[in-house]
Amino acid sequence: MADVRETKLPGLGVRYDFTTSSGQTVGVLVHRTGRRDLLVYSRDDDASCDLTLELEPEDSQTLAEMLGASRIAEQLAAVQQDVEGLAIDWIRIDPQSEWAGQTLADAAVHTATGVSVVALIGDDGSAIAAPGARDVFTATSIAVAVGTPEGLERLVQRLGRPASE
Amino acid sequence: MLAAASGDVAIAFIELGAIMVGLAVLARASDRIGLSPIPAYLLAGLFFGEGGVAAPELSSDFLELAGEIGVVLLLLTLGLEYTPDELTEGARASWRAGLLDVALNALPGVVAGLLLGWSAEAILLLGGVTYISSSGVIAKVLSDLGRLGNRETPAVLTVLVLEDLAMAVYLPCVAVILAGRSVGEGAVSIIAALTLVLVVLMAAMRMGRHLTRILHARTDEALLLGVLGSTLLVAGVAQELDVSAAVGAFLVGIALSGPLQARAAQLVTPLRDLFAAVFFVLFGFSIDLGSLPSVLLPAIALAVVTALTKIATGWYAARGLGVGRRARMRAGTALVARGEFSIVIAGLALGAGLEPELGALAGVYVLLLAIAGPILTRFADHLVRSEV
Numbered sequence: 001m002a003d004v005r006e007t008k009l010p011g012l013g014v015r016y017d018f019t020t021s022s023g024q025t026v027g028v029l030v031h032r033t034g035r036r037d038l039l040v041y042s043r044d045d046d047a048s049c050d051l052t053l054e055l056e057p058e059d060s061q062t063l064a065e066m067l068g069a070s071r072i073a074e075q076l077a078a079v080q081q082d083v084e085g086l087a088i089d090w091i092r093i094d095p096q097s098e099w100a101g102q103t104l105a106d107a108a109v110h111t112a113t114g115v116s117v118v119a120l121i122g123d124d125g126s127a128i129a130a131p132g133a134r135d136v137f138t139a140t141s142i143a144v145a146v147g148t149p150e151g152l153e154r155l156v157q158r159l160g161r162p163a164s165e
Numbered sequence: 166m167l168a169a170a171s172g173d174v175a176i177a178f179i180e181l182g183a184i185m186v187g188l189a190v191l192a193r194a195s196d197r198i199g200l201s202p203i204p205a206y207l208l209a210g211l212f213f214g215e216g217g218v219a220a221p222e223l224s225s226d227f228l229e230l231a232g233e234i235g236v237v238l239l240l241l242t243l244g245l246e247y248t249p250d251e252l253t254e255g256a257r258a259s260w261r262a263g264l265l266d267v268a269l270n271a272l273p274g275v276v277a278g279l280l281l282g283w284s285a286e287a288i289l290l291l292g293g294v295t296y297i298s299s300s301g302v303i304a305k306v307l308s309d310l311g312r313l314g315n316r317e318t319p320a321v322l323t324v325l326v327l328e329d330l331a332m333a334v335y336l337p338c339v340a341v342i343l344a345g346r347s348v349g350e351g352a353v354s355i356i357a358a359l360t361l362v363l364v365v366l367m368a369a370m371r372m373g374r375h376l377t378r379i380l381h382a383r384t385d386e387a388l389l390l391g392v393l394g395s396t397l398l399v400a401g402v403a404q405e406l407d408v409s410a411a412v413g414a415f416l417v418g419i420a421l422s423g424p425l426q427a428r429a430a431q432l433v434t435p436l437r438d439l440f441a442a443v444f445f446v447l448f449g450f451s452i453d454l455g456s457l458p459s460v461l462l463p464a465i466a467l468a469v470v471t472a473l474t475k476i477a478t479g480w481y482a483a484r485g486l487g488v489g490r491r492a493r494m495r496a497g498t499a500l501v502a503r504g505e506f507s508i509v510i511a512g513l514a515l516g517a518g519l520e521p522e523l524g525a526l527a528g529v530y531v532l533l534l535a536i537a538g539p540i541l542t543r544f545a546d547h548l549v550r551s552e553v
Binding site for chain 2: 007008009010011012015017027029032033037039041045046047048049051052
């Protein structure tokens with residue numbers, strides 16, 4: 001982050017300014033009254049301002065939120081990029097499927113597909129979070145699983161469709 | 166009693182209303198062309214004043230009192246403008262610029278007074294008139310021109326802070342001298358007055374919080390009445406003690422600090438604008454049009470010289486910030502404007518019945534520089550060769 005310079009302005013308030021990475025100096029003049037001026041300095045006379053934008057307290061709040069909000073969106077996008085290659089899926093268990101009625105241990109889900117079943121959700125809304133080896137895939141359940149897209153596809157083959165002959 | 170006076174009340178209301186509507190039109194027109202309304206108020210007073218085109222019977226006691234309140238409020242807001250910390254820090258960091266300001270800008274006034282063969286008191290006052298810049302006009306110009314964020318602006322503000330501080334010394338001295346004591350008594354009174362100023366300054370720094378707590382009020386009206394009431398009280402007592410009401414009001418302004426200061430300033434400002442307008446008109450009113458021709462030349466000469474000396478002051482102060490030539494010229498020209506406080510000082514002379522020409526000279530002088538200052542600084546960038 002760039003260094004922020006602080007200058008006291010007697011009778012007026014405090015001025016803060018810094019130089020952006022592109023070399024433009026911008027600042028904010030905080031008046032004692034709560035008003036804030038957004039300052040954009042001139043490029044050919046670095047002592048003067050090309051733009052002085054007066055912002056009432058609610059205006060500066062709006063502007064600050066806009067700047068802050070877009071930063072949060074950027075950060076979220078970054079998180080999503082980090083987990084690329086990871087997928088999550090909700091699979092309705094078919095009563096005719098290969099694994100219906102079996103426990104997770106019997107099915108050896110992880111060995112067979114490489115995905116993790118993170119929850120089993122019943123039609124009545126009941127849920128088993130982080131199911132253990134003895135929990136059973138029942139016909140009324142939805143299995144929530146996390147893994148690679150390929151692994152999830154293999155799970156769908158064994159849970160979501162009637163078992164092939 | 167009210168019923169008996171109702172006829173007078175009607176006339177007074179109509180007179181007062183007409184004056185205010187007239188001033189409103191002038192203030193609006195001045196704002197439209199980007200000038201302070203002070204010159205317009207002075208001209209209006211001059212126009213209707215002694216020997217003017219139309220001289221209505223306006224010398225009512227009420228207007229006189231309103232004008233006096235205008236002076237008190239002008240000085241109160243001058244005191245409120247800066248915190249005690251800003252005053253001491255300004256004095257510590259920029260005393261050289263402050264001294265240069267006094268030397269360059271009070272001296273021409275003193276020399277002019279000597280050349281005109283005036284009394285020592287009048288000379289002292291003329292020095293004050295040419296010394297002090299108009300913080301009101303300058304603040305408006307800097308804001309209008311979008312220069313509040315500029316790098317040279319701290320230099321301009323610091324010079325104004327130091328002038329504020331200088332007033333704290335100058336006004337009590339003037340008040341004592343105008344009271345017309347003997348030299349010995351005068352010296353004692355001056356020392357007493359300066360001690361009082363020092364005590365108030367120290368008290369404001371050390372105990373500002375207590376005073377603030379006493380006057381603190383949640384509602385605006387309670388605060389406004391508290392501040393106004395204590396200001397008038399102190400001003401009245403100061404006047405009674407020959408220290409001038411203006412000094413008392415100024416000290417009250419300095420003594421208020423902290424969050425109260427900003428709020429009080431906001432509340433008092435509209436009132437000040439109202440009463441100060443009356444004061445400026447009355448000042449113009451008191452100038453004899455017949456005396457104008459004889460002061461015109463000295464006023465113009467003084468205006469030219471002190472415009473140049475103020476530019477030099479601002480140039481020097483801004484150079485300390487390491488800004489370029491254009492910025493230095495902007496700082497210098499910004500300081501050229503003289504206004505409300507020059508008139509207040511000249512008004513002290515009128516009150517004391519000194520040199521009648523001083524009022525006319527100061528009036529013309531302020532008229533010239535309150536108009537020329539903002540115009541000069543607007544075109545400051547064209548006055549210097551661009552940066553090397």
